Amino acid sequence: MAQDDNSGKDLAAANSSSHDLLPVDTGTGVVSPDAVENPGHPEHRQRVTDLNPKKEKQAERTVFILFFLSAVGSLWAVAAYMMFPIDGQMELVRSNNLFIGLGATLALMALGIGAVHWGKALMADHESVDHRHPVRGTDETRARAIEIFEEANEESGFGRRSLIRNSLIGALVVFPLPAVALFRGLAPYDEDPVELLHHTMWKKGTRLARDPSGAPIKASDVTLGSAFHVIPEDLNDAKDVLNEKAKAIVLLMRLKPEDLNELPERKNWSYNGIVAYSKVCTHVGCPVALYEQQTHHLLCPCHQSQFDVANHATVIFGPAARPLPQLPITVDDEGYLVAQSDFHEPVGPSFWERH
Structure with missing residues (x-):
């Protein structure tokens, strides 16, 4: 019987201890079975810089x-x-x-x-507590x-x-x-940027060549739906190759001639559905290099400007302000694609045209 009394005392002590450790719901008075003891903050340990x-x-x-x-x-x-x-x-x-x-x-x-x-x-x-309270503009x-x-x-x-x-x-x-x-260093020091970007290495008779090999391109090499990254054939003869390439890079594509919606004054700028446009985006100058042959759309990966190749590379989406400049092209006596002239407008971002 004494043993039973001791067991009862132990059980009561255990229940009392559990109530001390587990929080009680003040609304119902029921102890949550998932509640745990608040461990509190660990003992503060001073750093070596505090002691020495x-x-x-x-x-x-x-x-x-x-x-x-x-x-x-x-x-x-x-x-x-x-x-x-x-x-x-x-x-x-x-x-x-x-x-x-x-x-x-x-x-x-x-x-x-x-x-x-x-x-x-x-x-x-040291630990501190920041009590939240309504923000008021009082003197206090x-x-x-x-x-x-x-x-x-x-x-x-x-x-x-x-x-x-x-x-x-x-x-x-x-x-x-x-x-x-x-x-x-991105801006020229002593020259007008509009003038610099208005002229590139393209001129009448310059052959279109593959980037980076420099191999000239025949019209027969450009199949329907294909896209070529193009540079001037004589690019390596330039004094400043990188800067000249940055201005002269071109994307060459071939569409069905009936899919091209050409302005009357640009009818002879293409050759059997082959068109060439500047690869430099007119937004901030990123390379426009993603071509979707089914929709004839060009995408700039930097800020998602989209250009419609079938309609003079006009802007159909994104922040670009004007179409990509078109390079007039034709073929020479050997069937190689050549430029008819330089671009008729400055390449690159539109802000360069502001004086």
């Missing part, structure tokens, strides 16, 4: 070095852009991409690692906002850690410079 002033100084120097390396990476990217100009030689193109990429990588990576290390090793390390709210900024400044050490603060500011100041240098 030497380690704190070492961490501060590490963050400074990382921010300094970020600034060096940004400046190196600008220097590499100038040291390895893109002038048509593939070796210089590779070096340009490699060293600018390394500089930009160092700038980004060092800045990110430095910021993370600063937060983990030096900023205030404004005063508390100022206090929060002051607390953040104190906890981060931004105001008193001048070495880190100044190195971060320096890294952020030089960080945009590579982008400025690279984008500035």
Whole structure:
């Protein structure tokens, strides 16, 4: 009987313990079977930088070095852009991409690692609760906002850690410079871009050649529904091959002659259903290279502008503002496709035409 009493006491103690551990639904008074004990916060462990002033100084120097390396990476990217100009030689193109990429990588990576290390090793390390409440523009709210900024400044050490603060500011100041240098290089320095893009290597009698082999194309090679990526046959004789190619690249397609809806003044710009249009999108200059032979649509993969080849490459969708320029073509005595002239309008983005 005594044993039964002890069992009853143990059961009561267990039930009491379960009520202490499991939350009770205040509406029904029923203990949820899935409820678990609130584990609370683990015991706070101080970092080595909190306990050892030497380690704190070492961490501060590490963050400074990382921010300094970020600034060096940004400046190196600008220097590499100038040291390895893109002038048509593939070796210089590779070096340009490699060293600018390394500089930009160092700038980004060092800045990110430095910021993370600063937060983990030096900023205030304690738990806090941010109680949500309706946002009001009262004096108390404004005063508390100022206090929060002051607390953040104190906890981060931004105001008193001048070495880190100044190195971060320096890294952020030089960080945009590579982008400025690279984008500035996209525009000509001393020439009118409209004039530059109004003239390409195409001229009367220039043969159309395959890109990149340079093999001339006969009209008989272009089958119905096919598309050829085309360059001028004498492209490699140009002084600045890459820039000239960027302006002169063409997409060549063959449709059924009855599917072409040609303007009277352009009737002789095609040859037996073969048409040639600039491959440079009139939106921002991406290569228009996706051809759908059933619909006769050209798609620019950058921003999804679509052009109707059967109707003078007019814009049927997307942000492009004007049709693709058409290259007038014919055949020579040997049956090779040749240009009748240059484009009759500037190639590339429409904004180049604005003065």
